[in-house]
Amino acid sequence: MTFPHNLFRPDLLKEAAFIDGLWVEGAAKISVTNPADGSVLGTVPNLGAEETKRAITSACQAQGEWRKLAAKARGTILRRWGELMLAHQEDLATILTLEQGKPFTEAKGEVIYAASFLEWFAEEARRINGELIQPHASDRRLAVRKEPVGVVAAVTPWNFPLAMITRKAGPALAAGCSLVLKPSELTPFSALALAVLAEEAGVPAGIFNVLTGDAAPIGEVMTTDPRVRKFTFTGSTGVGKMLAAQCMSTVKRVSLELGGNAPFIVFDDADIESAVEGALMSKFRNTGQTCVCANRFLVQDGIFDVFSRRLAERVSQFVVGAGMSGPTDQGPLIDGRAVAKASVHVDDAVARGARILTGGYAIKGEGNFFLPTVLADVPAEALLCKEETFGPIAGLVRFISEGEAIEMANDTPAGLASYVYTRDLDRSIRVSESLEYGMVGLNTGLISTEVAPFGGVKESGLGREGSHWGIDDYIELKVVCTGVN
Numbered sequence: 001m002t003f004p005h006n007l008f009r010p011d012l013l014k015e016a017a018f019i020d021g022l023w024v025e026g027a028a029k030i031s032v033t034n035p036a037d038g039s040v041l042g043t044v045p046n047l048g049a050e051e052t053k054r055a056i057t058s059a060c061q062a063q064g065e066w067r068k069l070a071a072k073a074r075g076t077i078l079r080r081w082g083e084l085m086l087a088h089q090e091d092l093a094t095i096l097t098l099e100q101g102k103p104f105t106e107a108k109g110e111v112i113y114a115a116s117f118l119e120w121f122a123e124e125a126r127r128i129n130g131e132l133i134q135p136h137a138s139d140r141r142l143a144v145r146k147e148p149v150g151v152v153a154a155v156t157p158w159n160f161p162l163a164m165i166t167r168k169a170g171p172a173l174a175a176g177c178s179l180v181l182k183p184s185e186l187t188p189f190s191a192l193a194l195a196v197l198a199e200e201a202g203v204p205a206g207i208f209n210v211l212t213g214d215a216a217p218i219g220e221v222m223t224t225d226p227r228v229r230k231f232t233f234t235g236s237t238g239v240g241k242m243l244a245a246q247c248m249s250t251v252k253r254v255s256l257e258l259g260g261n262a263p264f265i266v267f268d269d270a271d272i273e274s275a276v277e278g279a280l281m282s283k284f285r286n287t288g289q290t291c292v293c294a295n296r297f298l299v300q301d302g303i304f305d306v307f308s309r310r311l312a313e314r315v316s317q318f319v320v321g322a323g324m325s326g327p328t329d330q331g332p333l334i335d336g337r338a339v340a341k342a343s344v345h346v347d348d349a350v351a352r353g354a355r356i357l358t359g360g361y362a363i364k365g366e367g368n369f370f371l372p373t374v375l376a377d378v379p380a381e382a383l384l385c386k387e388e389t390f391g392p393i394a395g396l397v398r399f400i401s402e403g404e405a406i407e408m409a410n411d412t413p414a415g416l417a418s419y420v421y422t423r424d425l426d427r428s429i430r431v432s433e434s435l436e437y438g439m440v441g442l443n444t445g446l447i448s449t450e451v452a453p454f455g456g457v458k459e460s461g462l463g464r465e466g467s468h469w470g471i472d473d474y475i476e477l478k479v480v481c482t483g484v485n
């Protein structure tokens, strides 16, 4: 392995998959590259259907004992896992930045965010309570038990290589399920480092398995093997729909966290400095590669010019560079395809009459860098407004009335996150109630926390992650109806 940075714990770097508590090598390998310079960081095994079945077998066998453990004992192990993540924050962030690209300070933030799901669900484990309900007849008693769904298969994306895993592993393990995970092939080292720490925390063999390799055959087994009782996916809408359809042959429980097309609405009465600050957070975190990223800025006519000027000023001051090299605000995009998509979206908007206020093109040279960009007067028909851009491009659309803004905001099949800036109390209530989204940020650009339900409506997904509701997706209800003489 040619990893370019020393770690305090070099053993966190694994070039093997993790099945049934064992590190598994494979003949064929997948290279993992650093998006900041294209260099190869290392390789992981290119596993397929056979290893996936093996992982499911081990998850089935291990689950019997795990579900019988007292909830408190499962919680203690989860808490320890989260604490180990925090203890190794620097190493985990280094691995994350090198394979994913985000600035090191953001990567350290992701470690804390990811660990928070383990801490939260360690506590929730003890609150999975059933109910005694009023019986329908005097000679009956009704008890409702909450039981783990069983073996869970999970597929996660590259944009949050740690947090998207713990947001699933936390509630699954807390509920008494076992997990077979396939992380993105672009960012497997973070997932494998998590497996090292899981083992160290006392997660038994077979309860947390990590497969690396060929997405299609692994996904096919995960979605069709009858022993898997739940499939949970975070990623793009197209892949999520396809895998969800595959799950129906064995009627699995399905959770989907898919793409968004977040509107960021700024009304004339907004506090401009705070709206600009929120826009920078929401749009440019992770170089525009978050599912809750503002994708379209809808800005009211009276404030449009001053807001766009101020935003462009701030964006033009961003430091762009490799995540590990000093104080960087914007890292590289994940790959060449992401850079090409950003270029297409800018060119399309400009061809439709948009004006470039700053940025607007890919940076030549090594790495997948695109200049942070602000475009004014983007028409609502532009690709920027219709598709998830997943890059550092803020496209500003002008609107006149509140009704027009709501209509434009809801004119999309997506329904994940939305943002509103206004100082008018009545308007804030009217607009947040009218938005067809799972999440609304009102005068804030940062909405993600382990304590609140995260998820979307319409084609952005099914189910919620985080919060006390997050455990429900990993629980089956069983009623015990007792006849009493």
Ligand code: NAD
Binding pocket: 155, 156, 157, 158, 159, 160, 164, 182, 183, 184, 185, 215, 216, 217, 218, 219, 220, 234, 235, 236, 237, 239, 240, 243, 256, 257, 258, 259, 260, 290, 291, 292, 388, 416, 455, 456, 460, 461
């Ligand atoms: P992607 O759909 O390309 O990949 C996601 C995962 O699916 C990866 O692990 C990939 O290997 C796997 N995959 C791809 N094809 C597969 C197949 N045929 N069978 C099995 N697995 C397969 O998405 P991405 O580019 O990694 O992630 C970006 C997307 O994820 C964006 O659309 C973003 O909005 C979304 N996302 C959503 C949330 C949310 O909570 N709603 C969070 C993060 C990212």
